[in-house]
Amino acid sequence: MFAISSGALVGCNDDDDVNKKNSLSVTPASAIEFKAGDNQDVVLTVKTDAKSWAFEKNGEWIVAKQDGDKLTVNAQANTTESVRPGRITITAGNAEPVNINVNQKGLEVGEIVLSISPSDPIGFEATGNKAVELTVTTNAPDWTFSYPEEWMTAEKQGDKLTVNAKDNTGDARVGQIVVTSSEGEKTAKIAVSQKAGSENPTPGEEIAGSLSTADDLNIQFAHDAVEPVKKTLTFTLEKTAMVETKVKLVFDERHVEEYNFDHATEYVVFPEKLCTIANDGVMTIPAGETSAQIEVTLTPSASDLEYVTTYMVPLQAVAQTEGIVVKDEAEYVDFLVSRIGSKKIRNICYFEVNDCNPLNAIEYILEDGQPFFDAVVLFAGNINWDASKQKVYMNANPNVQALLDNSEELLQPLRKKGIKVLLDILGNHDQAGIAGLSDWGCEQFGKELAQICLDYKLDGIGFDDEYSRYYGSGKWFAGPSSQQAARLCYETKKAMKELCPWETWVHLYYLGYIQSSLPSVFIDGVEHKPSEFIDNVCADYGGSARPVNGMGLSGCAGNSIQLNYGYSISSSGAKALMNQGYGWIMWFAFDPSGTGTVSNNRSHSLRQFRNVAEGCYEQSVRDPKNVYNKISEGQYDPAPHPIN
Incomplete structure (x- = not known):
């Protein structure tokens, strides 16, 4: 009896005692979907009260690495057309195991993939190293490689x-092994380093480092601010650290005032109490390595954040180890934070950019500080055929191109106020059209549009099927149909999701082959309903848009109001649309300046905006203080001008 009692008492203090059920959770716990190649790491966070945890993988192609409470998962390149199913099982003590399904797509037609295994950085000792064998997986006919030849050896076989x-008698050395496919220009890289011949650093030598982040610097909190936002920052040294190196991340409130003075901005300091830096801000770079990361958590609080205010989170890297210096130009990472609104029905405004400066949207604010406009559409870029290059491309007239080229001055102020900026695409009197591209053509043009969104920091693409002649032939073209219109929307959404690190939209203006009856797109036998790749829709002037398959009325504009034609809407009419469940009201050709080819419609427009605000938001729209002018073709004035 005594022995049994003693054993029970001891067992109560053991995390893995059979009488105590251990806890185990994995975030995210959803299935992981990989492409055939070019995949980013997926990082799982494992939480358990057991002493340790472990994982098993079902699928040799799955690459997984355990580090603390993190499990980093990726996939080797899939050189077949077959989908590869797999699974990772995580266990801890006697907790119920957690299974994460891992699936990888097969090759698409013409796709080239490449991967290296193992893919972890390679660290060599100063002398006496054993060779490391890497396996290159690719469907390309051949591959080449480069490496730091002055201090490494490399041999390819199959x-x-x-x-x-090579043995090292001098300073520590760093470099990269780069493998490149013979087709498709696919590359894979592995960082390599070697310790110094002497562990003693050169007296007086300084190593410079930089603070950076791969995350989007623009952060938007919901109006009720309930979900924390986590960001990862990296400090990287220009040379390998000879000794353990520490750098501290601090919240530097003074930096905001200095930044505003230098850049003529009006950012407000983000409340420091809402910013938590992990590990007391200390980043530790082990000897022989070049970088370390740290996590910052921004905890939202609606009462602390005002609408139409952009806050700056000023994070500074401060070296704490002798001989380490932080480069002046890479000393800070500044996140910009804003608060999005609570409106049940939102407003999307098409600007005729040949006549009007889209910055005018900034001036229209509700009484509680929310922007009246939630999205702006630049009307419009064109889909055109380049006969000399034999390709379809996005053609921008001088006005559209000026807005793109001067995005920081003319478009990003809108985004910083929480207003989405989309580029509309419509036909331009030749054979290229929204509904007439082949599947391959849809993929190529969709990728071009996604690249434009990335390059100019746009939030998406709108499609409008007008002014196309639809007579093209060859690999770019197919007979015009709603099926091909749907395919272009699908490929554009897919490409934007893969390329842009922020949320992007596909928006539709119902005309021509673009209607609510757009069909599903089938890829490898899998159905993709239009609601998967179309975010919101509007009808032609005066109409209510019907939803595409799978979409509710929340994605539809209940009315499309052409302000230059004198169209109007009443407070009761706007409220009725909201109560029916419509999520949008569309406005076309708003022009409060009159500096283009048409007279301004500011007074009439403001009355309609106030009708919507009173009917749907139980408040009014403030008097606009300024107007933004269009100077001439291809020229917009970024400066506000007071309204007399």
Whole structure:
């Protein structure tokens, strides 16, 4: 009896005691979907009260690495057309195991993939190293490689690359192994380093470092601010650290005032109490390595954040180890934070940019500080055929191109106020059209539009099927149909999601082949309903848009109001649309300046905006203080001008 009692008492203090059920959770716990190649790491966070945890993988192609409470998952390149199913099982003590399904798509037609295994950075000792064998997986006919030849050796044999480091009697060395496919220009890189011949650093030597982040610097909190936002920052040294190096991340409130003075901005300091820096801000770079990361959590609080205010989170890197200096130009990472609104029905405004400066949207604010406009559409870029290059491309007239080229001055102020900026695309009197591209053509043009969104920091693409002649032939073209219109929307959404690190939209203006009856798109036998790749829709002037398959009325504009034609809406009419469930009201050709080719419609427009605000938001729209002018073709004035 005594022995049994003693054993029970001891067991109560053991995390893995069979009488105590351990806890285990994994975030995110959803299935992981990989492409055939070019995949980003997926990082899982494991939480458990057991002493340790472990994982098993079902699928040799799955790459997984355990580090603390993190499990980093990726996939080797899939060189077949078959989908690869797999699974990762995570266990801890006697907790119920957690299974994460891992699936990888097969090759698409013409796709080239490439990967290296193992893919972890390679760290060599100063002397006496054993060769490391790497396996290169690709469907390209051949591959080449480069490496730091002055201090490494490398030999290729079949799909193997064997590398080693020459003995080192000098300073530490860093470099990269780069493998490149013979087709498709696919590359894979592995960082390599070697310790110094002497562990003693050169007296007086300084190593410079930089603070950076791969995350989007613009952060939007919901009006009720309930979900924390986590960001990862990286400090990187220009040379390998000889000793353990520490750098501290601090919240530097003074920096905001200095930044505003230098850049003529009006950012407000984000409340420091809402910013938590992990590990007391200390980043530790082990000897022989070049970088370390740290997590920052921004905890939202609606009462602390005002609408139409952009807050700056000023984070500074401060070296704490002798011989380490922070480069002046890479000393800070500044996140910009804004608060999005609570409106049940939102407003999307098409600006005729040949006549009007889209910055005018900034001036229209509700009494509680929310922007009246939630999205702006630049009307319009064109889909055109380049006969000399034999390709379809996005053609921008001088006005559209000026807005793109001067995005920081003319478009980003809108985004910083929480207003989405989309580029509309319509036909331009030749054979290229929204509904007439082949599947391959849809993929190529969709990728071009996504690249434009990335390059100019746009929030999406609108499609409008007008002014196309639809007579093209060849690999770019197909007979015009709603099916091909749907395919272009699908490929554009897919490309934007893959390329842009922020939320992007596909928006539709119902005309021609673009209607609510757009069909599903089938890829490898899998159905993709239009609601998966179309975010919101509007009808032609005066109409209510019907939803595409799978979409509710919340994605539809209940009315499309052409302000230059004198169209109007009453407070009761706007409220009725909101109560029916419509999520949008569309406005076309708003022009409060009159500096283009048409007279301004500011007074009439403001009355309609106030009708919507009173009917739907139980408040009014403030008097606009300024107007933004269009100077001439291809020229817009970024400066506000007071309204007399």
